[in-house]
Amino acid sequence: MDLSVLLDPFAALQLPLAEWANDSMRWITSNYRPLFQAIKAPVKEFLDFVEDGLRDSPQSLIVIIFSLFAWQIANRAAGIVAFFGLIAIGLIGAWDPAMTSFAVLLTAVCLSVLIGLPLGILCSRVTIVWAILRPILDFMQTIPSFTYLVPVILLFGIGNVPGVIVTVFFATPPLIRLTNLGLREVRQDLVEAADAFGASPFKRLISVELPLARPTIMTGINQTVMLSLVMSVIASMISVAGLGRLVLVGIGQLDLERATIGGVGIVLLAIIFDRTTQGFGFTRRDRGNRGLWEQGPVGWVRAKLNGSKK
Amino acid sequence: MDKDEAFKRFGCVIGVADASFSVNRGEVFCIMGLSGSGKSTIIRHVNRLIEPTDGQIHVEGRDVMSLNAGDLRDLRARKIGMVFQHMALWPHKTIAANVAFGLEVQKRPLEQRKAAADAALTKVGLAGWGARYPDELSGGMQQRVGLARALAADPDILLMDEPFSALDPLIRNDLQDEFLKLSREVKKTTLFITHDLDEAMKMGNRIAIMKDGRIEQTDRPENIVLRPATDYVARFVSSISTLKYISASEIMTAGKTAGDAAEFGPSTPLPVLLQAFSDGASELAIKDGDATLGIIRASDVLDRIKEDLSRV
Numbered sequence: 132m133d134l135s136v137l138l139d140p141f142a143a144l145q146l147p148l149a150e151w152a153n154d155s156m157r158w159i160t161s162n163y164r165p166l167f168q169a170i171k172a173p174v175k176e177f178l179d180f181v182e183d184g185l186r187d188s189p190q191s192l193i194v195i196i197f198s199l200f201a202w203q204i205a206n207r208a209a210g211i212v213a214f215f216g217l218i219a220i221g222l223i224g225a226w227d228p229a230m231t232s233f234a235v236l237l238t239a240v241c242l243s244v245l246i247g248l249p250l251g252i253l254c255s256r257v258t259i260v261w262a263i264l265r266p267i268l269d270f271m272q273t274i275p276s277f278t279y280l281v282p283v284i285l286l287f288g289i290g291n292v293p294g295v296i297v298t299v300f301f302a303t304p305p306l307i308r309l310t311n312l313g314l315r316e317v318r319q320d321l322v323e324a325a326d327a328f329g330a331s332p333f334k335r336l337i338s339v340e341l342p343l344a345r346p347t348i349m350t351g352i353n354q355t356v357m358l359s360l361v362m363s364v365i366a367s368m369i370s371v372a373g374l375g376r377l378v379l380v381g382i383g384q385l386d387l388e389r390a391t392i393g394g395v396g397i398v399l400l401a402i403i404f405d406r407t408t409q410g411f412g413f414t415r416r417d418r419g420n421r422g423l424w425e426q427g428p429v430g431w432v433r434a435k436l437n438g439s440k441k
Numbered sequence: 442m443d444k445d446e447a448f449k450r451f452g453c454v455i456g457v458a459d460a461s462f463s464v465n466r467g468e469v470f471c472i473m474g475l476s477g478s479g480k481s482t483i484i485r486h487v488n489r490l491i492e493p494t495d496g497q498i499h500v501e502g503r504d505v506m507s508l509n510a511g512d513l514r515d516l517r518a519r520k521i522g523m524v525f526q527h528m529a530l531w532p533h534k535t536i537a538a539n540v541a542f543g544l545e546v547q548k549r550p551l552e553q554r555k556a557a558a559d560a561a562l563t564k565v566g567l568a569g570w571g572a573r574y575p576d577e578l579s580g581g582m583q584q585r586v587g588l589a590r591a592l593a594a595d596p597d598i599l600l601m602d603e604p605f606s607a608l609d610p611l612i613r614n615d616l617q618d619e620f621l622k623l624s625r626e627v628k629k630t631t632l633f634i635t636h637d638l639d640e641a642m643k644m645g646n647r648i649a650i651m652k653d654g655r656i657e658q659t660d661r662p663e664n665i666v667l668r669p670a671t672d673y674v675a676r677f678v679s680s681i682s683t684l685k686y687i688s689a690s691e692i693m694t695a696g697k698t699a700g701d702a703a704e705f706g707p708s709t710p711l712p713v714l715l716q717a718f719s720d721g722a723s724e725l726a727i728k729d730g731d732a733t734l735g736i737i738r739a740s741d742v743l744d745r746i747k748e749d750l751s752r753v
Binding site: 318320321323324325326327328329330331334338339342343345 | 488516517531533542546594
């Protein structure tokens with residue numbers, strides 16, 4: 132009897148982890164539900180606004196606006212990619228779910244940047260914050276993404292808004308990491324030079340450290356965008372509409388048509404997003420010493436206007 | 442307590458200790474020492490880029506250690522310009538933006554910043570390069586920009602941390618000459634760090650020689666060479682020829698001239714004496730006013746040159 136306990140201890144000894152999880156979740160939901168609903172509200176407002184805008188506007192207007200936007204932010208090639216990418220999405224019959232996915236993605240990425248960038252900056256300034264946050268980020272990134280879904284359903288319910296929240300949870304860690312890394316990797320003598328000329332910590336951050344860390348931070352934002360796209364399929368399991376749902380239904384019903392439309396739509400969306408967001412990484416230097424508004428369509432219009440004045 | 446003992450007992454390194462000096466207005470004061478001697482630390486103590494654990498810093502009578510963060514930034518922005526060994530130009534800013542950064546920090550209006558940047562770039566011979574980026578310039582030009590950046594806010598004090606060490610010898614020489622010229626024009630009080638004794642001798646009105654965080658000797662260049670205060674300094678200057686620094690008083694011997702010898706003052710430099718001998722004199726009388734101090738024969742001069750050449 133005693134011997135068998137020693138040999139197979141786990142038959143009798145068990146930590147009630149499942150119970151703990153259950154109890155703590157029940158406690159959180161019964162006490163803090165209003166808080167989570169309050170978090171949900173502004174996200175829902177923003178998401179609805181973007182989604183309504185995208186779905187109610189004429190399709191051709193959206194194609195033109197987004198192509199011009201990509202051209203303005205990045206370059207002409209990105210504009211051409213956006214133009215043909217959006218047309219392709221429309222032609223394969225994925226327009227409406229793509230606009231929904233677009234809205235979810237845009238909302239999730241905005242929220243991720245809003246949370247991730249300041250946290251990354253804070254981590255690079257205050258080492259103790261980084262020491263605390265680092266294991267949490269490790270945990271967030273190693274835990275299988277499906278696991279997020281259960282607590283999110285319990286706290287926020289199902290639908291597009293919980294979908295945004297679970298996406299933010301999944302996609303923000305790399306941005307925090309890379310922002311912190313980028314800022315810590317800035318050449319120390321360049322930081323010291325800013326100090327030597329009397330720059331305040333804020334001035335130093337804005338005009339020396341952030342610009343120098345920009346490539347690394349942009350890699351982080353790019354990662355966030357790509358992970359958000361990955362999450363769009365997984366999040367469709369908690370009833371998020373859009374391209375991901377097409378793929379999910381396709382898997383469930385072995386429906387190759389829908390799975391193909393959803394999958395190709397996501398890839399096209401990813402390409403458009405990737406090319407356009409790369410533009411944020413360009414410096415004035417990359418643009419040949421031209422400001423953002425001196426290039427692309429706006430620059431062209433401005434040049435015309437100036438020309439007619441003279 | 443010396444460096445090794447401190448390291449053994451406390452596990453820390455003495456950066457700078459017992460190193461007191463004062464720099465006169467308008468003077469170029471060189472601090473010379475090998476790597477690890479604490480010279481880069483000491484220059485960063487002046488504007489508290491490195492916070493000293495103890496000691497006092499005074500700039501024009503103001504106690505720098507007692508300044509709060511805001512006043513310290515103000516001092517750095519208005520009073521002190523700094524030049525770095527590896528230029529430390531911001532690669533994402535244009536040359537003009539680099540140069541005008543100190544004024545930008547002071548929130549001066551844009552036109553004023555532009556004008557000051559242009560003026561500073563003109564001073565260092567880089568007029569018209571403002572719209573370029575640092576990596577489009579050669580090393581020597583980059584360090585000119587570094588100098589322009591330090592001069593742009595018209596500070597009274599220049600801190601130069603091995604400014605020319607990373608440059609090719611010829612370019613270094615040019616920049617040294619130009620800085621000396623500029624220095625005479627703008628009359629900035631300059632603290633100049635170098636590990637190169639020749640550079641220290643050339644640039645400094647006075648030189649402090651550092652070893653292990655302490656100052657071994659502070660003196661005028663010729664005294665460092667001719668009258669080293671410690672063995673360390675003596676070893677250091679042993680590779681430098683004294684001939685450039687000696688004068689008649691260091692060569693003369695006691696005695697009287699036999700006949701009608703040419704007369705020179707005691708501070709006459711060696712080349713003038715050599716000229717006198719090659720013009721046919723056999724001995725020279727060294728006089729201070731009417732008093733005869735001594736004589737110099739051609740053999741005295743030759744002995745002195747031989748002695749100098751045979752030094753290690």
